[in-house]
Structures are given as structure tokens and as C-alpha cells.
Amino acid sequence: MLPEFDNTEIAFRYRNDAELRRARFLFSSMGSPFLTKIGMALTQFAIDWRLPVKGIIKSTIFNQFCGGETMQEAADTANVLGKYGVGVILDYGVEGKESEEEFDKAVPEFIKAIKYAASQKTIPFISLKVTGFARFALLEKIHAEGELSTAEREEWKRVQKRVDDICTEASLYNIMVLVDAEETWIQEPVNILTDAMMEKFNRKRVVIFNTFQMYCHGTLSYLRDALAKAEKKGYLLGAKLVRGAYMEKERARALEMDYPSPIQPDKASTDRDYNAAVLFCLENLSKLAVFIGTHNERSCMEAVKYMNAHHLQAGDKRVWFSQLFGMSDNISFNLANAGYNVAKYLPYGPVKDVLPYLMRRAQENTSVKGQTGRELSLINKEMTRRRLA
Template sequence: MEASEGKKLNFDNTEIAFRHKSKSELNSAYWLFKIMGSNFLTQVGPPVTNLFLNIGLPIQGLIKATIFKQFCGGETIAECEHTIAQLAVSKVGTILDYSVEGEEEETVFDFTCDEIIRTIDRAAGDPRVPITVFKVTGIGRFGLLEKLDAGHELSAAEIVEYEKVKSRCERICRTAFEKNVPVMIDAEETWIQKTIDDLALEMMMLFNKEKLIVYNTYQMYRHDKLAHIKADHLIAKEKAFILGAKIVRGAYMEKERRRALQMGYPSPIQPDKKSTDQDYNAALVYSIENIMEMGIVCGTHNEASCKLLADLLNEHQISHNHPHVYFSQLLGMSDNLSFNLSDGDYNVAKYVPYGPVKAVMPYLFRRAQENTSIAGQTSRELDLIIREKKRRNV
């Protein structure tokens, strides 16, 4: 039976949501979300910041003390130790996410592969770091994946290049298997996603026979992804492996719609938010109904979906801390979900991005824009912080 049957989930409980934050941390978060509430600053900030960084103006310290501190664990794994310990006090796990992106050189791909393996080594044997993650574009060239997805013939050099990508992917997943540390393969743009999906399925067939190690990511703002989860589940049953599914809404909506319009093909994105929400929640229901054959990471900042999954576990009399069910949010966001869920003994882990300040700027800009573009996200975060400041009289 569930671990905390008597506890009622309350995502408005700011005492639990922010008890890990000191007075100064709470005030810093207040001012940061206040600034991010300005559309003008969120739009103008990225190009100005990039310009300042590129011409060598000393703003790196300012970035590190503000937006970087809110959304990142540090520049290295060692610098993330404080965040790992701080989250663990409230039984929230850490997902170390090396967030360097947009690189093109083989030497960088080899380094990134080694760094992802270092996150797995760091996680091994430490329940505070329960899951790891990587992007295939971190270990392989975007243009190569795009060519594969489009079905174009590869040159001899590109065939060798892709073998290296597969080899890096397998090395990461094999290390995860040997160290008993689950690893998630992140979703990316639709025009490279089929290649990533094929790789993820191949890795699951290799390493998910005995235990749940590899997860693929399903972006439910795509209208074909609910069917995709069900199809992959049937393959998993037939091939006798456990399906790992990280279920998210998605991260590239504007880019996807723009490209579809420019290139004249039907948009892969759902017609509206309601359709996305329906498919997302249907995927949760389907997963819980097949929980012995599937493991899920519910990656969402949506309160209704978190509540639904919590209710489904109770309905099906599944333990709150069942190893096949995790909730996940990003560091610095939706603490009211993460910490209230962990207080109810659900498995929760925060994505903790890290990397050199300049290299993680694209990630940070996306977070700032996401908070502005998701309806009510910034005002919701601000409202909760204000209420906690009032509760503490600070």
C-alpha cells in the first residue's frame, strides 16, 4: 500500500516548498522572477549578454550569482555537491545534466561522452543521484542526425562518423547498466528524433532485459507520441525488455511550427494545449496500467498532471516510492511540486544542469523565455515566493 496514505498533497504549501531556501536565497529568487516577468528584458537580454561575453566584458560573475545560481548546480560535478546535499535534505534527488550544446567537433563529442560517464560514476551507489541524462546531440553532429532522419545516403566518412556516435551512446548505456544507474536519453527536434528513437530502442533492447536502465523521452506536444509510447510498449513485450519512458510536454514548439510552415509540411505539433494535456494525461494512465512492464519519469511543471499521477498510484494501490515511477522538475522551478511530492514520499528528482557559464547560456536563456511564455509560470512562481516571504515576515 502507499507509503503516506494519510498525507494529502497540497501544492500550495509554501513552507514545505521553500524550507530548503534561506532568507537571502528566497529574496534572490523573488528579484530574479520579477525581472524575468519583463518580456522586454527576456527578449533583449540574450543578444546583449552574448555580446558582452564575446567582447570580454566582466559580466560572468554577475550571471553566475543570479540566473546561473537559480537554475544550475555549478560549473563542474564537484560544484554541484552543495545542491545535491541541499535537495537531499528534503528527499529530492539530483539528475546531473551536463548542459553544453551546439558543438560540432569530434574531440568535444568524446569529451562530452566522458563527462556523461563521469556523472554516472558520481551517481553510482548514491541514492541522492538516482538518474542521469544525456542528449544525443551532445555526442554527435546535428547535421549528421538530420541527414539520417531524412533518409539520405551517407558518405563513407559519415558512416564512420555515425558508428562513433552509436559507440559513444552504447558506452554510456553500458556503463549505466554496469553501475546500475538509470540513464535518460533526451528528446530533440522532430527532424532528428527518429534516429534518436531508433538508438534509444536499440539501447533498451540491450540493457533493459533484467532491470530498468535506459529511458527514451516522449514529447506529448507531438500528436503522434501517445501512439508511439503504446507501439514501443508492444515491442518491449515482444522482445522481453522493460520500456523506459520519460514523458514531457516538449521544448521546441515555436521552432517546430515555424519550420513546418517554412518547408510546407504538416505541423507535428498538437493543434492546441488542451490536446497536449489530454495526450500527456492519457500517457500517464496507460503507463500506470502497465507499470510492471514500463517505468516512467513524469517530467512536468503542470500541477494537474502531477496530481493525476499521484491519484493514479493511490487508485491502483501502488506504493508512492515504486521504483518504476518518478516525478521530475527543473532546478529553480516549481519547488511547490517537487518538495510537496517528496514530502508525500513520492520519488522526485530535479534536473540539475551544470557546465561552464558561457556554454550553458543557451540553456539559461530558454529557461528565462520559458518562464515568460508559459502562461502564468512566472507569476505563479512569484506568487508562491511572495506568500512564503509573508509567512516568514521577510
């Protein structure tokens, strides 16, 4: 059964009229780079100066893209999505911490999320950012192959233990872990750590997934190498495929520091490599599990058509599709309605702590050509359908 991505009745049946109006307002605003830039600056200023704007943020952009401030609020959101066959990835969206105390505090929060997820049918994944457990500067030094001091070596061991403790619990409770990609200049230690976790926990089934950002021009070959390494060492590869999240930052740094940009020269190149990566993974399902994280309808449809042509069940547990909460509901809910495995990324946490995530959502919607226009056209179509129903 092929999904119909234009079916807005299925796409938005979990949203009431007020929520659709809010979404229309937000995507209309994000369609303007000028308004987005001004809005982000004012929001950051208000937070920094502790102005009473939390209620406004929470009732608008936060509620559109986040599951709640607490795990219970996120679980309530997950239950709503679960009624329509859509699972969630619990994403404790706190970023930018830099102290050992904060890193240590995050571990029990993640373990708590794993144990809760194990009690729910609607939460098959949690998401993990290594920068939530390690200093950025430490990762940068390891990536650059700098010589670590004794104190830094001990610090790195603590990072490894934090991630290992979380992955151990995830394996025990049968919850899958998606390790997010980071900026290219700190990615190598993330890969090293994730490979070690996959080698340890992905022996009989895929528990740990590494993320492959296809907007980098070397990622497709790295994906092939990662599978060869997994085969050689006797574990299953977990491959989360995304286009990428740090394009502007990557290009700006490359320009400033005068080195070749790691980013593909154009969107067509990224699309080509992304679709090739999806095909590569689907052709090798005996050796891996693939997580197709994209808002691109064509990429999703090509994957679905391959599965149909090769008699792969829609609900094959080795294949997952994912979009961010608050975006591309036409893809998520229509895929789920057709029987495919779908999980929405669902960040949660205090409003001020998830602000960096919300800023990225606003920036991406402004910079991705056609994204806001597509969202708006679908929302308007559904609002018209409801008026005429």
C-alpha cells in the same frame, strides 16, 4: 498521503531569504517578454565579446537554474536537496559542440558523472543528449533517410559507440539514463539509438529511458507502439514523459519550409495527451517504468490519485516525478515530503557553455502562460509567511 502543492514552507525550506529574493527578481523579469528578449540579447552580446559579466550571470540566473560549474558544485547542491528527500538528475549542460574531438571528450565526463553518482544516494539519474555526441547535420540526414557516405557511416558508428559506452557504465553502476528528446527533424536517429540501448540494457530493470514529447500530435500513439515493440523484443520500456521544449522553433521551421506543424493545435490538446500518457504508463507498470517530467500540478495530482486508488506505494521505484531545478519547488518538495520519488534536473558546466540551456529557461518561463505568475505568488506567499512567523 496526498501532497499539498500550496504548502510553501515545505516547498522553500531549502532556500534562504536572499535566495528567495533573487528568485522573485528573476521571475518578475521573466514575466515580461520584452525584458526577457532584451536581457537575452545583451547577455549573448556580452559573452560573444568576452565582456566581464560572468559574475553577474552566475550570481543570478545561473545559480537559480544550475547546480554549479563543476561536478563537485553540482554534488554539493544535490546534497542540499537530498536532505529533503529530493534526488537529482546530473545533466552535463554543455551544448552546441560540433567536432569529433569535443564529442570524444564528453564521454569520459559522463562516465565520471556516473561513477560519482553511484557513490551518492541523492543522484539516481544522469541525462544525455545525443546532440552532445553527434553532429546535428548527421542526425538530420539520417532522419531524412538520406544515403550516408562511407565516412558518415563510420561517423554514425562512433556516435553509437559513445552512447553505448556511457550506457554500459550506467548499467554496471546501477544509474539510470534519461535520453533527451531533440527537434522533430532529427528525432528518428535518437529513437533508433535509444531503442537499441533499451533492448540491450532494460532486460531485468529499466536503466535507459527515452523521452516522449506530448506536444507533438503523434506522440501518444508512438508511446503505445514503443511499448508493443518492447514487449515483442523482450525488454522493459523506459518512458520519460514531457510536454516539450522546442515549440517556437518547431512552428517557425514548419511555417518557413511549408509543411504541417508537428505541434498540437493548442495547450488543451497537449494536456489531454500528456495526462492520457501518464495514465497509460501507470496502467502498464509491469512492463515499464515512467518518469513524469512536468511543472503541471494537475498532471502530478492525477498521477498521485491513481497511485492511491490502485494501492501503489508512493515510493514505487517504477514511478518518478521530476521538475527542473529552480522551478516548481512547491511540486517537487511536497511530493517528496509525501514519500514519492522525485528528482530535479540539475544542469552543471561552465557558465558560457550552459548559456543555451539558460536561454531556453528564460524563453519557456516567458511563453508558458501562468508559469511565472504561479512561481511569483508562491515565493511572495512564503516571504510573507516568514515575516509573520
